[in-house]
Amino acid sequence: MSTQNPSSSAAAADGAAAPPPIPGTEDTTPVTGGGHDAGRNILKSIVSGSSLVAVLAVVLSIILGGILIAVTDEDVAAAATYFFGRPTDTLAAAWSAASGAYAALFQGAIFNPAADSLALMFRPLTETFTVATPLILAGLGVALAFRAGLFNIGAQGQIILGAMFAGWIGFSWHLPFGIHLLFVVLAGFVGGALWGVIPGLLKARTGAHEVIVTIMLNYIAIYLVGFLLTTPSFQNPGSSNPISPRLDDTALFPQLLGPQFRLHLGFLVAIAATYGVWWLLNRSTVGFELRAVGANPFAARTAGISVTRGYVVVMMLAGGLAGLAGVAQVAGTERVLTSGIAASFGFDAITVALLGRSRPWGVFFAGLLFGAFRAGGVQMQTLTGTPIDIVLVVQSLIVLFIAAPPLVKAIFRIDQKKKNRAGKAQRHVAGGAA
Known part of the structure; x- marks a missing residue:
């Protein structure tokens, strides 16, 4: 790793021009351009947006979701037939439908x-x-790759590989408590890291686009776990269903609040991982180099930073973090390995990383928000009859608005308000000088 002054390296990483590689450098990363540079610029613009835009994107998505709930409600449709005679009935029914659905969502997710x-x-x-x-x-795995300028779309496959490794250790090894769980966690991290390092190596050595590679690896992981669960080594004896034996009790995350709650030690692992990624990015030399590679790989190479090594390291760490998500599923929530162990967490993680602006603590709170959506959606459907798919619509709208910050700023007139405040400040200064 380079030991140069971070301030000089940061200045080089922020350079607008792309200087040629240093003659004789050992960095073999292929130089790509065109569409890849455009994709990198899009990623940087999304990740570097303000937190206010992210919050407003969530608010706007919830508002539009409420409108969709009202439009599809039967009582609203009935009141709309005489809208011009008594418009207040339609508005009252729309408010009742939207507020009732969100109240049920809150009731199922918070209190x-x-x-x-x-x-x-x-x-x-x-x-x-x-x-x-x-x-x-x-x-966190997706966000870490984003900070290095890489699109890690392979979290789904990395979760599956982490769950496979952790699950196999959990039901085939029989070790004392503590040691067994430690091996399960390490196995899950290693499984995800191995699945993440593949696109990292291909990107660094051949220039293969990580989006294509990670998507293909997702499919391989999905079919691989489906195949393994039909083999004697993974399938539960005496069962014809593709499901593994139950993990040993010594391999499971302890429940934090007793058997009446599902909350397990994996949540504390997530908090620790969030702090660890924050420290890595903001307090370590490795994190500085990864951020420099994400800002400008050409300038980072000129500053003596190995872009090749950066791509490999960041994808390995990103895969390992996603592998820990697989551990949380197989050793915390499900306690068995199934073909659907990853659900849609890998794809939802992309939205979480975008909403959190690829900042560790932003990702943490975005994950809590999406966890609330998923946990409360069932209660919303049960109590009000609102389809749970509305949660997916809200999540999709969040992605849309996160990817279009100018649209959010235009709707809430953020730039116009800033200009007005700046104009008032200038007039105040001018008046004081006079």
């Missing part, structure tokens, strides 16, 4: 005042934490 005990009242919050755990871990 249920109708529960019989105080513990059960807060049970929805523990469910949100449980569902958010793999989202946070996988989102």
